[in-house]
Amino acid sequence: MSKLxxxxxxxxxxxxxxxxxxxxxxxxxxxxxxxxxxRPRLVPAGQSVFEEGTEASHFHLLLDGHIRVERLTxxxxxxxxxxxxxxxxxxxxxxxxxxxxxxxxxxxxxxxxLVWPMTLWTxxxxxxxxFAQEASRTVGARVTEMHTRVLExxxxxxxxxxxxxILRMMQQNGRPTEDGIEIAFPITRKIVSDMTGSTLFxxxxxxxxxxxxxxxxxxxxxxxVHNVAALERLAAGQS
Amino acid sequence: MSKLxxxxxxxxxxxxxxxxxxxxxxxxxxxxxxxxxxRPRLVPAGQSVFEEGTEASHFHLLLDGHIRVERLTxxxxxxxxxxxxxxxxxxxxxxxxxxxxxxxxxxxxxxxxLVWPMTLWTxxxxxxxxFAQEASRTVGARVTEMHTRVLExxxxxxxxxxxxxILRMMQQNGRPTEDGIEIAFPITRKIVSDMTGSTLFxxxxxxxxxxxxxxxxxxxxxxxVHNVAALERLAAGQS
DNA sequence: CGGGGAATTTGCGCATGAGCAAACTTTGGG
DNA sequence: CCCAAAGTTTGCTCATGCGCAAATTCCCCG
Numbered sequence: 001m002s003k004l005x006x007x008x009x010x011x012x013x014x015x016x017x018x019x020x021x022x023x024x025x026x027x028x029x030x031x032x033x034x035x036x037x038x039r040p041r042l043v044p045a046g047q048s049v050f051e052e053g054t055e056a057s058h059f060h061l062l063l064d065g066h067i068r069v070e071r072l073t074x075x076x077x078x079x080x081x082x083x084x085x086x087x088x089x090x091x092x093x094x095x096x097x098x099x100x101x102x103x104x105x106x107x108x109x110x111x112x113x114l115v116w117p118m119t120l121w122t123x124x125x126x127x128x129x130x131f132a133q134e135a136s137r138t139v140g141a142r143v144t145e146m147h148t149r150v151l152e153x154x155x156x157x158x159x160x161x162x163x164x165x166i167l168r169m170m171q172q173n174g175r176p177t178e179d180g181i182e183i184a185f186p187i188t189r190k191i192v193s194d195m196t197g198s199t200l201f202x203x204x205x206x207x208x209x210x211x212x213x214x215x216x217x218x219x220x221x222x223x224x225v226h227n228v229a230a231l232e233r234l235a236a237g238q239s
Numbered sequence: 240m241s242k243l244x245x246x247x248x249x250x251x252x253x254x255x256x257x258x259x260x261x262x263x264x265x266x267x268x269x270x271x272x273x274x275x276x277x278r279p280r281l282v283p284a285g286q287s288v289f290e291e292g293t294e295a296s297h298f299h300l301l302l303d304g305h306i307r308v309e310r311l312t313x314x315x316x317x318x319x320x321x322x323x324x325x326x327x328x329x330x331x332x333x334x335x336x337x338x339x340x341x342x343x344x345x346x347x348x349x350x351x352x353l354v355w356p357m358t359l360w361t362x363x364x365x366x367x368x369x370f371a372q373e374a375s376r377t378v379g380a381r382v383t384e385m386h387t388r389v390l391e392x393x394x395x396x397x398x399x400x401x402x403x404x405i406l407r408m409m410q411q412n413g414r415p416t417e418d419g420i421e422i423a424f425p426i427t428r429k430i431v432s433d434m435t436g437s438t439l440f441x442x443x444x445x446x447x448x449x450x451x452x453x454x455x456x457x458x459x460x461x462x463x464v465h466n467v468a469a470l471e472r473l474a475a476g477q478s
Numbered sequence: 479c480g481g482g483g484a485a486t487t488t489g490c491g492c493a494t495g496a497g498c499a500a501a502c503t504t505t506g507g508g
Numbered sequence: 509c510c511c512a513a514a515g516t517t518t519g520c521t522c523a524t525g526c527g528c529a530a531a532t533t534c535c536c537c538g
Contacts, residue, residue, distance in 0.1 A: 071386065074475075077394040081386065096379030097372060102386060126365075133336060139378065140335030146385045147310065147320065147341060153392040154436030155316040158525065188485065197393030199526055204486060220485060220534055236313075397495065427515065438496060443516060459504060459515060 012038065012114070020087045021137075022061070025130035034128065038114040045186075049091065049105040049113060056093035056101050058115045062086050065111030066173060066185035069103045070194070080195040082145055083108065083185070085173045088138060094121040095135045108185040153197055156237065161196040162206050163234035166216075170225050180216075182224040210234075251277065251353070259326045260376075261300070264369035273367065277353040284425075288330065288344040288352060295332035295340045297354045301325050304350030305412060305424035309433070310342045319434040321384055322347065322424070324412045327377060333360040334374045347424040392436055395476065400435040401445050402473035405455075409464050418465060425460040449473070 014031040017023055023031045038061075043049055049060060052071055067084040081103055084090050093101055116124075125132040145168070152161050166183075174181040189203040196203070207218045215234070216225045225231055253270040256262055262270045277300075282288055288299060291310055306323040320342055323329050332340055355363075364371040384407070391400050405422075413420040428442040435442070446457045454473070455464045464470060 071390055073390060073394050075394075079390045079393045081389065095375060096382055097376030098379050098383075102379075102383060125371075132364075132371075136334060137336030139382070140337050140341075143335055143378070143382055143385065144337075144341060146382065146389060149389055150320065150385060150392065150436075151310055151312060151318045153389065154318045154433070155312050155314075190485080194393070197389075200486085201488090201527080202525060205488085205525095208487075429515080439516085440497080440518085441495060444495095444518085447517075 012036075012040065017063070022087075022089065022131070022134045024134075026128055030128050034116075034124065035114070037120060038116055041113045041115050043107040043111045043113055045107055045109045045111075047107055049107065049111070050101050052102065052104040053100050056091065056099055056118055058091065059089065059094065059118055059121060060091040060105075060116075061089055061114040063112040063114060065113075066108040067111060068106045068108045068185075068191070070106060071103045078194045079197075080191055082142060083169060083173050085184075089135060092121075092135055092138070094118055095139050108187075158196065158198045158202055159206060160235055160237045162192060162198060162203055163231050165192060165195045166223060166225065167228075167231055167235055169223075170228070170231075174225075177224070180224060180226040181228065182222070186221040187223055188221055251275075251279065256302070261326075261328065261370070261373045263373075265367055269367050273355075273363065274353075276359060277355055280352045280354050282346040282350040282352055284346055284348045284350075286346055288346065288350070289340050291341065291343040292339050295330065295338055296357055297330065298328065298333065298357055298360060299330040299344075299355075300328055300353040302351040302353060304352075305347040306350060307345045307347045307424075307430070308342045309345060317433045318436075319430055321381060322408060322412055324423075328374060331360075331374055331377070333357055334378050347426075397435065397437045397441055398445060399474055399476045401431060401437060401442055402470050404431060404434045405462060405464065406467075406470055406474055408462075409467070409470075413464075416463070419455075419463060420467065421461070421463040426462055427460055 012035040014023075014028050014035055017035070018026075018028065018031055023034075026034075040063075041049075043065070049067065050056075050058070062084055064086050066086075067090060069081040069084065069090070071079050071081060073079065084105075090105060091101060093099060096102065125135065152164055156164070169183050169187070170181050173184050175184040189207065190200045192198075193200050193203045207216070207223075210216050210231075211218060213230070215227045215230045216223060218224070251274040253262075253267050253274055256274070257265075257267065257270055262273075265273075279302075280288075282304070288306065289295075289297070301323055303325050305325075306329060308320040308323065308329070310318050310320060312318065323344075329344060330340060332338060335341065364374065391403055395403070408422050408426070409420050412423050414423040428446065429439045431437075432439050432442045446455070446462075449455050449470075450457060452469070454466045454469045455462060457463070
């Protein structure tokens with residue numbers, strides 16, 4: 001992870017992050033200005049970056065690791081909203097006109113995060129080319145995904161939803177291997193069920209069946225998709 | 240509806256809309272400038288204002304009526320995302336960084352809509368005080384609602400979800416009467432089922448049961464809630 | 479290298495709510 | 509005023525997938 005830190009431990013290097021969409025339209029000097037205002041934060045696996053309902057005092061950029069965004073129901077059930085891959089903004093309550101975080105962000109594995117005080121949000125949005133636009137795009141992508149999930153939950157069977165959830169994680173957070181794609185962070189059956197409005201047991205049965213059919217292999221906390229086409233067929237309900 | 244049109248049929252009057260949150264922070268002259276650029280559009284009940292997937296050429300403000308936002312699945316099922324009450328912006332794809340409409344907007348009853356070319360979006364966002372902020376707030380409110388629905392669909396029974404959907408419509412789009420609150424636009428059992436990921440039949444049975452218990456009265460396309468507390472209890476799953 | 483907790487598997491029973499068919503009611507247009 | 513279409517009710521059946529229990533496996537950590 002040290003490669004992300006440039007020459008000095010203290011000073012973040014603009015050249016490392018300029019390939020991110022967020023900085024694509026900015027001159028290096030602007031990027032450096034932004035980075036100089038950031039505080040880096042290392043979050044251990046399993047720890048939360050911020051909690052639903054607390055004051056949205058900061059916004060964040062994920063440099064490395066994976067964030068899981070979740071909400072808790074009044075009676076203790078957990079629902080996983082989505083996963084965030086490196087390079088994306090998160091905890092951007094201001095972009096939603098809110099002043100508390102709408103959900104909890106948990107480090108699915110050890111994460112390196114840049115943190116800015118939310119008071120800088122308006123300034124960044126107006127002063128830096130493309131910042132507001134990229135924030136909108138990020139929000140839009142998440143709204144689209146939520147939309148899709150509502151649609152799936154309303155119209156599709158559990159089997160299709162679980163297949164779709166795994167496909168999505170594979171596409172957004174997958175790591176290609178010689179034999180398929182593996183999901184790049186620890187993922188339990190419980191979490192998959194919390195993503196699909198299902199149960200641990202049903203997900204376990206589905207994954208076992210798919211493993212028997214050679215669609216994927218799942219070790220503990222780990223999913224490796226071998227036959228993407230078959231999984232797409234399952235998600236579409238064509239089998 | 241003529242009251243919304245000021246003295247002349249052609250010129251919209253700023254004083255009529257300045258009570259809307261969107262214009263709250265603006266001087267009258269700014270409001271008038273914005274209105275002068277708008278084209279009014281009267282949409283008959285049942286007709287769509289724009290369709291999912293088409294180029295997002297305009298953004299809209301609902302002056303009167305009620306908009307139903309829906310999506311269609313590849314295999315023809317309809318899912319209703321939410322309803323929009325008068326005074327709100329909609330079709331604001333740019334606020335999501337998108338260039339096609341993410342959903343279809345249908346007039347639940349005859350609607351009066353103001354329409355602006357999307358090319359004005361960036362200008363409005365940067366030039367008029369509070370415009371961008373109010374747009375964010377609108378997006379945020381809808382994201383929050385989607386979030387809540389995902390959570391409900393994942394963790395709650397159909398009965399609770401239907402109760403929650405009716406409560407929401409009642410709160411957001413209700414009209415108080417001497418004996419409770421009635422939902423201010425035509426609403427069929429089919430639509431309620433499309434909102435809750437349920438079926439026409441199940442919704443019919445639930446409404447009948449609740450009518451028997453005196454919680455609400457539902458005539459054809461029409462729901463009138465009498466006992467709000469009871470409905471809240473049903474939504475919470477406490478009965 | 480062994481203990482213990484976390485994650486997973488599997489069997490069994492059953493309630494929820496979907497699916498279908500058919501009859502009935504309301505409403506608006508000609 | 510009547511007809512047709514749209515909306516609604518109701519009975520019946522049945523599959524999905526949840527709930528629980530118990531056993532098993534896998535890792536992590538000391």
